[in-house]
Amino acid sequence: MAKGDDAAKAFTEKQFDYLVIGGGTAGLVVAARLSERQDLNVGVLEAGHAIPDDTPAVSVPGRWGEGIGTGYDWQFETTSQKQLGGRKLAWPRGKALGGSAALNFMIWNRPSRDDLDAWERLGCKGWGWNDMLHYYKKSEMFVEPNDKAKLEHTIHYDREAHGTSGPVTVSFNKEHSVPHQYWHKTLENLGVATNKMHMSGSNTGAWTSMVAVNPQTATREYSATSYYKPVRDRKNLTVLTGAIVRDVVLEKSEGEWIAQGVRFEHDGSEYIAHASKEVVLSAGSIKSPQILELSGIGNPAILEKAGAQTKVVNKNVGENLQDHLMTATIYDIDPSVPTLDDLRVDPKLAAAADEEYKTRLTGPRTLLSCSMAYIPLSTLVPEAGISTLTSHLSTPTDLLSKAIASRLEPSANGGHVEYIFDVGNWNPFTPVQPGKKYATLLQILQYPFSRGSIHINPAAPHEAPIIDPRYYEDEGQIDREVQLHAAEFGQKILEAEPLKSFVKERVWPPKGVNNREWNEWIVGNTTTDWHPVATCAMGGKEGKEGGGGGVVDERLRVYGVKGLRVVDASIMPLQISAHLQATVYAIGEKGADVILEDAGA
């Protein structure tokens, strides 16, 4: 990897076939796969820097969350959210080689078959479950647990559904926190069965989650370690870090805009690098739409306000933003139960945990939350309640609105809400008391009706964009209603044995709140699960066959420009019921394949 201004100059002097903007989760997949072809020269421009291997805040699994707020985080925030009492939410995003996969919480899962088949129904041919399974497997190297671990931690999986020779090593936790032993039985007692094939096309039910952790080294797997590190010496792959891309250089030839290269800033100077074949935009759901707008692709009304020339009109750029909304209810537990909170307040315990990790690769520093359940709406809401929700909606007219509305249909059986349970207090608003210990139940809305936008800031187009997810501003406020039902079901979980005996009582929101107070609590406590998608969505172009909400077509080509694609989380047209990273890696894999196919390679 090159360093310094000489490096920037040298980068611009190279003859690249492909330039990738953003060396994040998807970007490094694309770069690694394209550069497998020795006759192709690939360049990557990444705004952040490489994270040294000995950076515990990133590499050590049990230190999850510690990379947030550091120099490896863009530290974005939303606009003031009307339906969240005017609060602005922090939106961390990875600013480093490896991108947000370097900051994330390492959960590794997949959506259900219908989530991807719904993309196909929107006109995105080739993106249904059957096609995508190949790419999920291609990215994975699954390390099976031993029989003892399977039995002790209720671990189930379908061997056939996993890849065993891909770059990202994935595994199950070797150890689990105390209450995991109660999780499956508790859900079973509520009629929610354990799903033994949770990665094979239906993720509903309860299960023990996989993680993006290499069990041999007990360290985080992310695209910098798994895709880039093994191939970084390739002569035809050049990565420039600390390079902030400003825009894609477009030139008009015979009435057609063509991506010629990329303008970027490095150590305060501006440079242009050229790509003879294509520019691939992989800057993530927040920055990819911003870079398109800065390049003159977007809604003229927005571009004009920022003083940018419109080259390609596409009003979908930056629109359709869908995120997962999360609440965390908190329970009082026996103070003798060890939690990761202990390590944050007791330096001696933290030092002992560090020593155990260093010498044996075991103990609290290896712990990640894995007690998980995805629950369909029909389990959460009585039939009459679903009819009430449906009555709030006007008849959807476009394909995307229809797809979103279909999630209220009686036949819909995807996981509408995800639950994760673990010890520790994960709600920053909990009124904590000295000497007490806590457990958290997360309720995460998977199929939002709220849709927002991300656009350049007219006052400072090159600074952070304006992020407005419009949480709970959906028609009829269905999302908030579902969150309330989700919290009610969450309470049922904690009132079922054996978890009932493990927790003492709910402390946040306090026991006995009425409906109005629950609603107020949701307004004051909803946060993001950091899963924004769809700001450069795949789909039909306006006025053409298909969803009409598209920025890119099903081969990820930006409408109206030759030689420019987007390959990252922003291309998902419709939110999925799953954590995103496994799907983003699969998008990277498929993106690389279509690029090579289209090049005739």
Ligand SMILES: Cc1cc2nc3c(=O)[nH]c(=O)nc-3n(C[C@H](O)[C@H](O)[C@H](O)COP(=O)(O)OP(=O)(O)OC[C@H]3O[C@@H](n4cnc5c(N)ncnc54)[C@H](O)[C@@H]3O)c2cc1C
């Ligand atoms: C705090 C957090 C926790 C999460 N937890 C989980 C989890 O447990 N499991 C899971 O599956 N998913 C999780 N996710 C989601 C998942 O990690 C992301 O959806 C995924 O990594 C996004 O990949 P991407 O390639 O779209 O973008 P990114 O990985 O964010 O990559 C974009 C890259 O582009 C670079 N870039 C941006 N702008 C420019 C520019 N102008 N010039 C040059 N480079 C630029 C960025 O620095 C970054 O490296 C989490 C996300 C966060 C933030």
